[in-house]
Amino acid sequence: MAVTRNKEDQPWWADGLPFSCQQSGRCCHRRGDIGYVYVNYRERKALAEQLSLSVADFTKRFTVAEDNGARVLRFEEGRCVFLDGVSCQVHSSKPVQCRTWPFWQEVLACEETYEKEVRSMCPGSRHGPLVPAAEISRQLEETEQALWDV
Numbered sequence: 001m002a003v004t005r006n007k008e009d010q011p012w013w014a015d016g017l018p019f020s021c022q023q024s025g026r027c028c029h030r031r032g033d034i035g036y037v038y039v040n041y042r043e044r045k046a047l048a049e050q051l052s053l054s055v056a057d058f059t060k061r062f063t064v065a066e067d068n069g070a071r072v073l074r075f076e077e078g079r080c081v082f083l084d085g086v087s088c089q090v091h092s093s094k095p096v097q098c099r100t101w102p103f104w105q106e107v108l109a110c111e112e113t114y115e116k117e118v119r120s121m122c123p124g125s126r127h128g129p130l131v132p133a134a135e136i137s138r139q140l141e142e143t144e145q146a147l148w149d150v
């Protein structure tokens, strides 16, 4: 027998959300608690290879340790060190979080938060094709998994 779900069980974004990156670079700026880009070992390795550095050198030069030992990309003057104008200098190996913006758990928690943290500053969230809920869920899971990896 097919399982039916109540409307109340669905996330507020169950009908999908429009999104198409407009390359504004705004998501590469720090905004309160939102602008931290965590980089696990696999992501640091990919970035180090792109920059022809050892993982240790990359980690030392371009990341900062959080209290819990996790590493985040270094930001200077409120922006990611890899942001050049509005372009990402490490686009081909950028971290999962950068690829999955704005489908992060903390900003999708409720529509009010999404409005405040995403739609108010990200032009891509107001344009583009509808991203289906299944794809949003997939990106949410990928982001959470990357955050748990060390």
Ligand code: SF4
Binding pocket: 027, 028, 037, 073, 080, 081, 082, 083, 084, 087, 088, 089, 090, 091, 094, 095, 098
């Ligand atoms: S790595 Fe690239 S996409 Fe990610 S925050 Fe830095 S500049 Fe932006």
